Amino acid sequence: MSNKAKIREEARKLNPIDDLMFRKMAEDTEFCQEILRVILEDNQLIVLESTPQWTGANLQGRSVILDAKCIKSNGAQVDIEVQKADDDDHQRRIRYNSAILTTNIADPGIKFEKIPDVCVVFISKFDIFEGNLPLYHVDRIVRETGKIANNGLEGVYVNTKIKDDSEVSKLMEVFVDDNAYNSKFPKTSNIKRRYKETEGGLNIMCEIMERITTEERNRINKLNAILLKNKRYDDLQRTTEDHEFQEKLMKELLPNETIN
Structure with a gap:
């Protein structure tokens, strides 16, 4: 698929x-x-x-x-x-x-x-x-x-x-x-x-989901760059396995990012 x-x-x-x-x-x-x-x-x-x-x-x-x-x-x-x-x-x-x-x-x-x-x-x-x-x-x-x-x-x-x-x-x-x-x-x-x-409605929702996916990917890339710069390799590895830990680091290292 x-x-x-x-x-x-x-x-x-x-x-x-x-x-x-x-x-x-x-x-x-x-x-x-x-x-x-x-x-x-x-x-x-x-x-x-x-x-x-x-x-x-x-x-x-x-x-x-x-x-x-x-x-x-x-x-x-x-x-x-x-x-x-x-x-x-x-x-x-x-x-x-x-x-x-x-x-x-x-x-x-x-x-x-x-x-x-x-x-x-x-x-x-x-x-x-x-x-x-x-x-x-x-x-x-x-x-x-x-x-x-x-x-x-x-x-x-x-x-x-x-x-x-x-x-x-x-x-x-x-x-x-x-x-x-x-x-x-x-x-x-x-x-x-x-x-x-409806076809039109589904297309709208798909476009939103694709945009959100891209924004989230950019956010993760920004976090990964910070971890690499500070040589926090263990934390970088852990973020690939633990989503809650990843979100915790987002709030810690990207404090001015908009939150929900």
Whole structure:
């Protein structure tokens, strides 16, 4: 099988839970609006703007890429993240990303009361809190009184692992099941079908996958050059066998590379 045929075969396996497909789908504002109406349980919610792969940086120059950043009609900003692997401290990652987002959207000198609200929607294939629920809301609680302390940051966690009869669970089925489409979520279903089943959609996904492959190869070559220059031959050998170690070195030796 040729390399192009392999890429095409892999493209057919993509679903909205995958970064590549989700980010492409998030170019459509109505798709973002549809899923946020379900997840945030607000049928009147309006998304004015959606930006896939939104990039923000801190003062040290370290960047993050949000899978999608949306602006609601009330000015609130929403960071939507999709995550398949439970391989990191996602709570701290969310904290970091929300801080970067807030810093980048707040004008210098703005009064704190004018800083836009931020909501992080975290969609995962695993039950992050292991409570056997498909949907969680995380609030800041005053320990002594049990009251919510609202500082403008909201966290909503959705997972595809726990299934029930809720709307959000039905939506998550479309996110992970190759053959799942649902008329209740027409935008999500139609865009998913376009990129999985139509010739034009598959070509787009293949082009993205080929570009990502090239970028990753260049990133690895850059790391290898650093290891060779510093005569870290054992580390170089280990990176060929241990992907996690390779990623660790990427963060250590290429600190200004954009991270997800």
